Structures are given as structure tokens and as C-alpha cells.
Amino acid sequence: MNTASPDLVIDVRGLVKNFGRTQVLKGLDLQVNRGEVHAFLGPNGAGKTTTLRLLLGLLRSDGGSMSVLGLDPWSQAADVHRRLAYVPGDVALWPGLSGGEVIDLLGRLHGGIDQARRTELLERFDLDPTKKARTYSKGNRQKVALVAALATDAELYLLDEPTAGLDPLMEAQFKECVVQLRDAGRSVLLSSHILSEAEVLSDRVSIIRDGAVVETGTLDQLRHLTRTTVSATVARSPEGVEALTGVYAATLTGDRFTAQVDADGVAPLLAALSSAGATSLVSHPPTLEELFLSHYSEPGGAP
Amino acid sequence: MTGTWPLVRLALRRDRILLPAWIIGLSLMVASSVTATRDLYPTRESLTSAAETINATAALVALYGKVYDPTSLGAISLIKLTAFGAAIVGIIFVFIVIRHTRAEEESGRLELIGAGAVGRAAPLTASLIVSMGASVVLGVLTALGLGAAGLAWGGAFAFGLSWALAGIVFSAIAAVAAQAMTSARAAIGVGVAAVGAAYALRAVGDLGDADPGLLSWLSPVGWSQQIRPFAGDRWWIAAVPIVATAVLVPIAYSLRARRDLGSGLVPERGGPALGTIGGVMGLAWRLQRGLFIAWALGSALMGMVLGSVAHTIAGLLNSPEMAKFFEALGGSQGLTTMFLAAEIGILGSLVGAYAIAAASRLRSEETAGHVELLLSTPATRVRWATSHLAFACVGSAIIIVITGSAIGLAHGLAIGDVGGQVPRLFAASAGQVPAALVIAGIVMLLFGVAPRMVVGAWGLLVAFIVLGEFGSLWQLPQWALDVSPFAHSPRLPGGEVDPGQLALLTGVAAVLIAVGLVAWRRRDLRP
Numbered sequence: 091m092n093t094a095s096p097d098l099v100i101d102v103r104g105l106v107k108n109f110g111r112t113q114v115l116k117g118l119d120l121q122v123n124r125g126e127v128h129a130f131l132g133p134n135g136a137g138k139t140t141t142l143r144l145l146l147g148l149l150r151s152d153g154g155s156m157s158v159l160g161l162d163p164w165s166q167a168a169d170v171h172r173r174l175a176y177v178p179g180d181v182a183l184w185p186g187l188s189g190g191e192v193i194d195l196l197g198r199l200h201g202g203i204d205q206a207r208r209t210e211l212l213e214r215f216d217l218d219p220t221k222k223a224r225t226y227s228k229g230n231r232q233k234v235a236l237v238a239a240l241a242t243d244a245e246l247y248l249l250d251e252p253t254a255g256l257d258p259l260m261e262a263q264f265k266e267c268v269v270q271l272r273d274a275g276r277s278v279l280l281s282s283h284i285l286s287e288a289e290v291l292s293d294r295v296s297i298i299r300d301g302a303v304v305e306t307g308t309l310d311q312l313r314h315l316t317r318t319t320v321s322a323t324v325a326r327s328p329e330g331v332e333a334l335t336g337v338y339a340a341t342l343t344g345d346r347f348t349a350q351v352d353a354d355g356v357a358p359l360l361a362a363l364s365s366a367g368a369t370s371l372v373s374h375p376p377t378l379e380e381l382f383l384s385h386y387s388e389p390g391g392a393p
Numbered sequence: 394m395t396g397t398w399p400l401v402r403l404a405l406r407r408d409r410i411l412l413p414a415w416i417i418g419l420s421l422m423v424a425s426s427v428t429a430t431r432d433l434y435p436t437r438e439s440l441t442s443a444a445e446t447i448n449a450t451a452a453l454v455a456l457y458g459k460v461y462d463p464t465s466l467g468a469i470s471l472i473k474l475t476a477f478g479a480a481i482v483g484i485i486f487v488f489i490v491i492r493h494t495r496a497e498e499e500s501g502r503l504e505l506i507g508a509g510a511v512g513r514a515a516p517l518t519a520s521l522i523v524s525m526g527a528s529v530v531l532g533v534l535t536a537l538g539l540g541a542a543g544l545a546w547g548g549a550f551a552f553g554l555s556w557a558l559a560g561i562v563f564s565a566i567a568a569v570a571a572q573a574m575t576s577a578r579a580a581i582g583v584g585v586a587a588v589g590a591a592y593a594l595r596a597v598g599d600l601g602d603a604d605p606g607l608l609s610w611l612s613p614v615g616w617s618q619q620i621r622p623f624a625g626d627r628w629w630i631a632a633v634p635i636v637a638t639a640v641l642v643p644i645a646y647s648l649r650a651r652r653d654l655g656s657g658l659v660p661e662r663g664g665p666a667l668g669t670i671g672g673v674m675g676l677a678w679r680l681q682r683g684l685f686i687a688w689a690l691g692s693a694l695m696g697m698v699l700g701s702v703a704h705t706i707a708g709l710l711n712s713p714e715m716a717k718f719f720e721a722l723g724g725s726q727g728l729t730t731m732f733l734a735a736e737i738g739i740l741g742s743l744v745g746a747y748a749i750a751a752a753s754r755l756r757s758e759e760t761a762g763h764v765e766l767l768l769s770t771p772a773t774r775v776r777w778a779t780s781h782l783a784f785a786c787v788g789s790a791i792i793i794v795i796t797g798s799a800i801g802l803a804h805g806l807a808i809g810d811v812g813g814q815v816p817r818l819f820a821a822s823a824g825q826v827p828a829a830l831v832i833a834g835i836v837m838l839l840f841g842v843a844p845r846m847v848v849g850a851w852g853l854l855v856a857f858i859v860l861g862e863f864g865s866l867w868q869l870p871q872w873a874l875d876v877s878p879f880a881h882s883p884r885l886p887g888g889e890v891d892p893g894q895l896a897l898l899t900g901v902a903a904v905l906i907a908v909g910l911v912a913w914r915r916r917d918l919r920p
Binding site for chain 2: 143146147148149150167168169171172174175176178180181182183184185186187188190191192193194195196198199200201219220221222224235248
């Protein structure tokens with residue numbers, strides 16, 4: 091089972107998981123390199139949380155191979171867990187324990203916690219550790235799990251939609267923490283459906299749909315899959331742009347011209363716009379939203 | 394009140410198996426007790442003599458109450474089910490009410506429902522309609538069962554009424570507890586403590602010179618008894634629990650109106666900023682200590698009470714009917730010793746309830762999602778499971794021997810032999826430990842193999858207790874009686890110790906726990 095190269099902190103191949111008669115994961119492949127922030131994107135119910143639980147040995151796989159930090163997460167769970175930290179998507183805490191008690195308990199189970207780091211993180215996330223977990227909001231429960239995980243010195247951080255309950259200010263703090271982790275050479279697997287977050291933070295992206303990874307690569311690589319949007323202000327109608335290869339949906343409204351263009355069409359389109367007396371030109375690469383929609387709007391995919 | 398009916402239907406849907414099972418089981422138990430008692434005391438003389446023996450024995454009056462008409466077959470055959478039965482009914486309805494109010498609120502599901510077209514008090518109203526409706530159904534079915542068994546219809550309905558009112562009053566008490574406490578666990582604790590207090594109050598009241606004493610009139614269990622089914626059928630007593638309910642229910646509503654969703658009466662205090670919980674074992678102690686300490690203190694107290702009355706049973710040896718009564722309970726020696734052995738036996742079964750409550754934490758921690766967080770650390774599944782299992786096993790053993798020693802201390806003080814009685818009853822109670830381990834093992838097995846069935850352990854415990862209390866009365870075959878682990882516990886003091894039986898119980902417990910642990914290691918987390 092252990093076929094991982096040393097550069098891969100997560101190596102999953104052909105992973106299958108059934109819940110009763112429902113197949114939740116249908117041959118999922120996922121590789122995360124050491125030292126990268128890897129975004130794991132997909133809509134609700136695509137299998138992100140199930141994959142993370144399998145990577146933690148909380149669920150048992152029904153097929154395929156899995157290696158986390160070079161170990162088998164099912165049979166060597168404790169050894170794997172010693173070297174990783176996890177933030178669940180739905181953080182459930184013991185209602186009678188204070189936030190500080192939960193953080194210290196999880197820290198001790200991990201073999202110790204960095205007190206200076208703990209204090210810094212509590213301040214950063216503006217979390218009151220003396221409150222009982224029963225009285226925390228969803229966002230504050232999430233912060234407790236985040237502080238516990240980020241104060242742990244781990245090689246790999248598994249974060250399941252970590253910002254789902256955080257306000258924009260805290261989200262910014264969280265992003266800073268992830269950047270720090272990357273700078274320190276740690277690996278992060280960040281599951282999310284918040285695309286802008288992944289776009290800012292991640293080195294590589296895997297897109298999961300309906301239990302299988304449909305696309306994986308750097309954001310640049312994935313952008314080749316969709317078209318750049320070009321808009322320009324022109325003096326006169328550009329000649330023959332509809333006929334150019336690689337140029338789509340060209341429209342002219344008054345003096346505003348817009349079109350979508352793939353890699354082949356960029357040079358001829360620019361030439362045509364130039365001869366049409368363009369006075370301004372804006373082009374932007376596809377956002378992850380567009381990328382995402384192009385996969386999930388296909389037949390069979392969720393909207 | 395908007396949205397009450399959909400919530401009633403939801404509650405009935407969730408309880409569609411549990412509720413009918415309880416109601417039918419309890420009403421069948423009542424009817425069959427009558428038939429069995431009729432066979433045991435075929436003549437009027439034997440019946441009267443048995444009843445008079447009970448009334449003359451303080452320990453039995455404390456346990457079951459008085460037989461208010463020694464000539465009545467109904468009154469004597471239901472003696473074990475009047476006060477004791479009302480307490481059991483009370484506990485069941487405490488669970489039902491809390492399950493649909495505070496437990497739902499704590500889980501956050503009520504928030505989902507509360508956002509819909511549902512009035513703020515609708516969940517409370519719905520749970521009271523379900524529990525009080527079920528109380529009435531239980532009363533009617535019980536009455537029909539008694540009538541069908543050949544007893545007078547008047548008494549039959551009076552007895553049904555006494556149970557229905559027990560269900561209704563304790564539902565109202567539970568409704569108040571659900572509004573006042575912030576956790577379902579605490580609310581259940583308050584409700585069950587109220588049942589226990591009601592039972593104890595009437596025990597002391599029934600022993601008083603007045604008939605009954607003042608304390609019995611303060612006890613909802615006492616009210617059910619004082620209806621005196623088949624011994625006067627005093628219907629007017631029903632007014633007392635009805636008035637109490639009419640007072641308690643508005644209190645529950647006004648508490649609900651004054652508080653926010655999720656909060657209780659007592660404001661939440663803060664906790665320490667720095668934690669001292671060192672690991673899974675420390676966490677288990679933190680989560681289990683309340684239950685353990687409450688049980689240890691409560692059962693030690695009960696042991697003191699029972700131990701102090703045990704000697705009063707002596708001096709009645711000349712009554713053949715009494716001896717026959719105890720014969721049916723399974724003893725064969727001197728009456729005091731027999732009484733002590735019977736109490737130690739009951740103790741063993743009751744601590745089975747603690748074993749289930751403690752071991753069931755495994756499942757509730759899993760469904761609450763806490764295990765996911767814990768098991769993402771280097772803590773292993775087996776270490777975590779054994780942390781809670783340790784409380785179920787070691788905790789049960791400690792509670793049993795503390796209670797046994799308390800019985801011995803009180804009995805020793807009463808007869809001036811503390812030095813002899815404490816070790817004697819300590820040793821006697823220790824004989825009950827292996828059966829409690831089997832109960833803990835059953836929970837562990839269910840948790841590993843069929844986690845959704847863990848709650849079924851309660852049903853098994855009730856079945857074991859019913860087998861022990863009524864099995865020989867019903868003349869069931871030996872193999873059926875042997876199904877219960879308690880049937881294999883030694884009858885101490887006074888009986889023989891069969892090391893083979895103790896080894897068998899311990900071995901069964903070890904196998905159940907081992908299989909459960911292996912299955913738990915191999916299964917998915919199922920929140």
C-alpha cells in the first residue's frame with residue numbers, strides 16, 4: 091500500500107467508499123506535494139469531508155490505496171495523527187468544557203502545545219478561552235479548533251472548510267496563518283467551496299465532483315481550460331473577429347467590445363482590436379468561479 | 394401554539410417503537426402479576442396472612458408500601474407495582490419529556506424547527522401532549538388488562554388512574570426541569586432525582602404512625618398509592634396530582650417565556666482559560682464524574698436506609714406465609730439474611746443501570762461528533778473506548794462495594810456488630826460485580842457491532858430485572874431465567890458461592906468487551 095514518493099504527503103489512488111448502497115467516492119485520486127497549500131474544491135456533498143475522514147482513518151476505505159505522510163492512515167492512524175493537525179468542518183465541542191480546556195486537551199494529546207503560539211493565536215482570532223463551549227457560536231467553536239490545530243507543530247494540516255463560520259476579519263487572519271505555514275514549509279490540504287480563498291492561498295487545486303477528482307493542477311494550468319475575457323473601447327467595429335479561431339462570443343455594444351478568447355486567439359484578436367482603434371483594453375483571466383462553473387454546469391454535474 | 398400538531402406527529406414518529414413497547418410491556422406485567430399471585434395464594438386465608446406479614450414488616454412497607462386491604466387479591470398482587478411501578482412510570486415519562494424538549498434544544502434541532510412556523514412554546518406543548526396522552530393510554534390499557542385478569546373493574550380503573558397520574562405529574566415535573574436546566578443530562582438528573590425523592594419520602598411516610606404519614610402526602614408516588622386501588626378505590630385523591638400538574642405546567646410555560654433558546658435559569662459560568670485535562674482518561678473522568686459521584690452517594694444513602702431496617706424483619710420467622718413470600722423471591726435462609734441478600738441482589742440490578750449509563754457515553758460522544766476531534770489526535774480508538782469502559786466497569790464495582798459496606802455499617806450499628814457486618818456485606822456485594830461487568834460488556838458489544846442499538850441495552854436490563862423479580866412467580870423454565878446475568882450472581886449473604894458461575898460471568902463479560910473493542914476498531918465512525 092505504501093507506494094508514496096517522499097515528496098508526496100498525501101497520495102490517494104482509486105479511492106472508493108460506499109455508505110450502504112450509495113457509492114460516495116468513485117475512484118478518487120489526490121496527490122499533495124510536501125510544502126504546498128493544496129485546495130480541495132467541490133460543492134456540498136461531492137465527498138470532500140468523506141475523503142478527509144478516510145485520510146484520518148476515521149472511515150475505512152472500500153477500495154484503492156491511500157498513503158498519508160508515507161503511512162497507511164487506517165492501520166497506522168496514531169502514527170499519522172502524531173504528525174498532522176485537523177480542523178473538522180462541523181466542530182463539536184464538549185459543552186461543559188471551556189475553550190481553553192479544549193485547546194489544551196487537544197494540544198496535550200498531540201504531545202504538547204506551544205504556549206507562546208497559543209497566546210498569539212487567541213489574540214489573533216480574538217477568542218475568549220474562559221467561555222464554556224456551550225455558549226460559543228459556530229464561528230467561535232471553529233476558532234477553538236483552529237487555534238488548537240495551528241498551535242500544534244505538525245507536518246500536515248487538514249482543514250475542512252475552516253472559514254465557513256468566520257467573519258471577513260477573521261478570514262483574513264486565517265489566510266495569514268496559512269501563508270505562515272507555507273513559508274515554514276508545512277503542507278496544507280484545504281477543503282473549501284469558497285473559491286476566492288483557494289485562489290489566494292493555494293499552490294495547487296483539485297476539483298472534486300460526485301466522488302471523483304475531475305481536475306487537478308496549478309491555477310495557471312487550470313486556467314488553460316477556460317477562456318480569458320477581453321473587453322475594449324473601440325473607435326470602429328473590428329473587422330472579421332467572428333471568423334478568428336479561438337475567439338468566442340464577440341459582441342459590440344456602442345463602443346464597448348467584449349469577447350472570450352482562448353490561448354490561440356489572443357494574438358489575432360489583439361491585432362484586430364488594434365486596427366479598430368482601441369482606446370482602452372482590459373483582459374482578465376478566468377476566476378475560479380468561472381472555472382468551477384465550467385465543470386459543474388456540464389451535464390450530470392450539480393449546478 | 395402554532396405548529397404544535399406537526400411536532401406531536403414528529404414526536405410520535407420518533408417514538409413509534411419505544412413508546413408502544415413500554416406501554417404494552419408494563420400493562421402485560423401488571424395483568425400477569427395478578428394471575429401469578431392468584432396461583433401462589435389460592436385461599437383467602439393464605440392471601441390475608443401474606444398481606445398482614447407485609448404490613449407488619451417495616452422493611453417491606455418501606456420498599457413497597459402497605460397492603461390497604463389484606464383480603465383483596467388485587468391489592469396484594471399489585472403491592473410490588475403500586476409505589477415501585479409508579480416510580481418506574483415516572484422515570485419513563487421524565488425521559489420522554491426531556492427527549493423531546495431540552496435534548497432537542499441542546500442538539501440544535503429545535504433551532505431549525507423554531508425558525509419555521511412554530512410558536513415558541515409549541516415544542517413544550519407537543520411533548521406534554523405526547524407524554525400525558527401516553528400516560529392516559531397506559532392507564533386505560535393497564536385497567537383493561539386487570540379487568541381481563543378477572544379483577545373488579547372499579548379497582549382496575551383506579552389502578553390505571555394511579556399510574557396515569559404518576560405519568561402526568563412526573564411529565565409536568567420533567568417539563569419544569571427541561572426549562573430550568575441547560576443540558577438534557579442535567580434535566581434528566583433532576584427529573585430522576587425527583588422520582589427518587591418521591592419514592593423515599595413515601596417510604597418514610599408509610600412507616601409513620603399516621604396512615605400514611607405526612608411525608609407520603611408530599612410525594613407524587615405516595616398520591617398514586619393513596620388512591621388505594623382494590624382497597625377502597627379513593628377516586629378523590631386524584632385531585633391532588635391534578636392540582637399539582639395544574640401548578641407545575643404554567644411554571645414550565647412561564648420559564649420558557651422568560652428565557653432564550655438554549656439557555657436555562659442559571660446563567661452559564663465561565664471556565665478556566667488554561668486546561669488541566671491531561672488526556673483521554675482525564676477527559677473521561679471529567680465527563681463521567683458527575684454521574685459516578687451521584688450514583689455512589691445516592692446508592693450508599695439507600696444502603697444506609699435499607700441496612701438500618703434489615704433487623705426488624707427478624708422475629709417474623711414463625712409466619713409460613715412470609716417464608717413462602719420470600720421463597721418466591723428465591724431465598725431459603727434466615728429472614729434477615731434473606732432480606733439482606735434480596736437487597737444486595739436488587740443493588741446489583743440497579744447498578745446495571747449505572748453501567749449502561751456510563752458505557753453509553755461511548756455512543757453519545759460519537760453521535761455528538763466529539764470523537765472525530767479526539768481521534769484525529771494520536772489517541773487511539775481502543776484507548777479512548779477503554780477510558781469510558783473503565784468507568785462502567787470499575788465505577789460499577791466501586792458503587793456496589795460502597796453500597797454493600799453502607800448496608801453493613803447501618804445494619805451493624807443497629808445490631809451492635811459493625812466489625813462483623815461491614816466485611817460480611819462488603820464481601821456479599823462484591824459477588825454482584827461480575828454481573829455488572831456483563832451489562833457493561835453488552836453495551837460495548839452493541840457499540841462495536843451495532844452502534845445504533847446501544848439504547849437497546851436499557852431494554853435488556855429491564856428484561857433481566859423483570860425475569861429476576863417475576864420469573865419464578867410466573868414459573869418460567871430455568872433456561873429462561875438463566876438468560877439474565879443476575880441469575881448467576883451468588884445469593885449473599887447466606888448462600889453458596891459458586892466460583893464457576895462467577896468465572897462464567899467474568900468470562901462472558903471479557904468476551905463481550907473484547908469482541909466489542911475489535912469491532913469498534915474495524916468499523917467506520919458513525920456520527
